[in-house]
Amino acid sequence: xxxxxxxxxxxxxxxxxxxxxxxxxxxxxxxxxxxxxxxxxxxxxxxxxxxxxxxxxxxxxxxxxxxxxxxxxxxxxxxxxxxxxxxxxxxxxxxxxxxxxxxxxxxxxxxxxxxxxxxxxxxxxxxxxxxxxxxxxxxxxxxxxxxxxxxxxxxxxxxxxxxxxxxxxxxxxxxxxxxxxxxxxxxxxxxxxxxxxxxxxxxxxxxxxxxxxxxxxxxxxxxxxxxxxxxxxxxxxxxxxxxxxxxxxxxxxxxxxxxxxxxxxxxxxxxxxxxxxxxxxxxxxxxxxxxxxxxxxxxxxxxxxxxxxxxxxxxxxxxxxxxxxxxxxxxxxxxxxxxxxxxxxxxxxxxxxxxxxxxxxxxxxxxxxxxxxxxxxxxxxxxxxx
Amino acid sequence: xxxxxxxxxxxxxxxxxxxxxxxxxxxxxxxxxxxxxxxxxxxxxxxxxxxxxxxxxxxxxxxxxxxxxxxxxxxx
Numbered sequence: 001x002x003x004x005x006x007x008x009x010x011x012x013x014x015x016x017x018x019x020x021x022x023x024x025x026x027x028x029x030x031x032x033x034x035x036x037x038x039x040x041x042x043x044x045x046x047x048x049x050x051x052x053x054x055x056x057x058x059x060x061x062x063x064x065x066x067x068x069x070x071x072x073x074x075x076x077x078x079x080x081x082x083x084x085x086x087x088x089x090x091x092x093x094x095x096x097x098x099x100x101x102x103x104x105x106x107x108x109x110x111x112x113x114x115x116x117x118x119x120x121x122x123x124x125x126x127x128x129x130x131x132x133x134x135x136x137x138x139x140x141x142x143x144x145x146x147x148x149x150x151x152x153x154x155x156x157x158x159x160x161x162x163x164x165x166x167x168x169x170x171x172x173x174x175x176x177x178x179x180x181x182x183x184x185x186x187x188x189x190x191x192x193x194x195x196x197x198x199x200x201x202x203x204x205x206x207x208x209x210x211x212x213x214x215x216x217x218x219x220x221x222x223x224x225x226x227x228x229x230x231x232x233x234x235x236x237x238x239x240x241x242x243x244x245x246x247x248x249x250x251x252x253x254x255x256x257x258x259x260x261x262x263x264x265x266x267x268x269x270x271x272x273x274x275x276x277x278x279x280x281x282x283x284x285x286x287x288x289x290x291x292x293x294x295x296x297x298x299x300x301x302x303x304x305x306x307x308x309x310x311x312x313x314x315x316x317x318x319x320x321x322x323x324x325x326x327x328x329x330x331x332x333x334x335x336x337x338x339x340x341x342x343x344x345x346x347x348x349x350x351x352x353x354x355x356x357x358x359x360x361x362x363x364x365x366x367x368x369x370x371x372x373x374x375x376x377x378x379x380x381x382x383x384x385x386x
Numbered sequence: 387x388x389x390x391x392x393x394x395x396x397x398x399x400x401x402x403x404x405x406x407x408x409x410x411x412x413x414x415x416x417x418x419x420x421x422x423x424x425x426x427x428x429x430x431x432x433x434x435x436x437x438x439x440x441x442x443x444x445x446x447x448x449x450x451x452x453x454x455x456x457x458x459x460x461x462x
Binding site for chain 1: 439
């Protein structure tokens with residue numbers, strides 16, 4: 001890699017320091033993309049890495065499907081039923097025979113070097129149908145879900161007992177979360193969904209808001225990973241919004257999509273494909289927005305940290321040490337910005353979900369062709385009540 | 387120039403153009419919103435809400451472009 005294209009690469013995507021002679025352990029590859037990506041292990045780096053269980057549905061050469069469970073990637077490789085494929089396994093391509101001593105020793109060296117964590121598992125015979133392995137992002141999504149369940153079941157119990165309904169809410173936790181809940185209800189659900197319909201969708205909006213917020217914030221915790229920086233997680237959330245929107249859509253909504261009123265037929269024919277595409281683009285944009293925002297923030301942080309290593313390699317240790325204060329100051333600034341963005345993205349995901357649902361459920365007279373019915377009911381919901 | 391360098395160059399120029407477009411978009415959005423708030427301080431909340439939603443849409447388009455730049459970049 002020439003230094004010019006190297007710098008370009010760093011500025012764009014983070015930082016890769018290819019160090020061919022880096023057997024010293026201290027000089028490791030610093031790859032920002034790799035750090036934000038999903039993986040089959042938990043990264044507690046100065047302390048070590050914990051492998052997560054691998055669960056793969058495999059179709060063997062005879063066509064039989066079987067479910068294989070291993071305690072980790074290393075165990076799967078040691079079992080001899082899988083060989084290392086993908087980028088890091090290329091050097092092993094020459095040895096296909098399983099069970100021979102050369103293969104076994106190369107597996108051990110691979111595991112010793114720690115690179116086995118990033119290999120793609122390829123079955124020795126047959127093919128992988130589905131990789132159901134638990135990944136880091138899944139662990140953190142589940143952690144967020146677990147935290148929210150504990151917290152909100154506890155809070156719901158309090159309200160059931162009357163604390164917060166017949167009396168004032170008690171304790172920091174209840175007061176804090178009541179503020180958030182009232183905010184979602186009065187500033188997101190009511191203005192967008194309408195005074196009489198918002199109750200039906202409030203549980204979904206609250207769930208999405210707190211789940212996205214918790215996932216975003218867990219990514220900023222040391223050793224944490226951002227589940228929402230995984231496009232699969234955000235796509236599932238957006239799919240929920242999509243189905244909720246379509247299943248609750250009013251007759252007027254479908255009329256506007258498939259036969260927009262008040263226009264010449266020729267324009268209608270042009271508008272219909274656009275409207276149909278719009279149905280799908282809305283949730284896709286929702287998913288990509290959250291994913292890209294959370295990924296980009298982490299890449300910026302890692303790139304700023306990576307600048308230390310880059311200058312160290314390019315211009316020597318003096319430049320490396322010299323840039324540390326600036327790099328750390330910027331990192332701190334971006335980190336604080338990330339906390340803000342964690343809240344803003346949770347808010348935006350929720351309010352856009354509410355907006356899309358509100359646009360779909362709105363019922364209006366056929367002579368009026370605008371889709372802004374919910375705005376007119378916005379003023380009614382400003383006084384917070386318990 | 388080698389093709390890989392061209393891809394990186396394209397990604398870089400694309401990211402710059404995206405920043406320009408998003409900046410113009412959000413600028414045109416935020417300026418009038420500020421004026422509106424200055425004239426009608428009572429409507430601050432509603433203007434702000436509408437502004438944030440519109441900003442999110444602009445940002446969404448910008449992020450689409452950014453993802454394409456990113457894909458160009460990691461093509462290597």
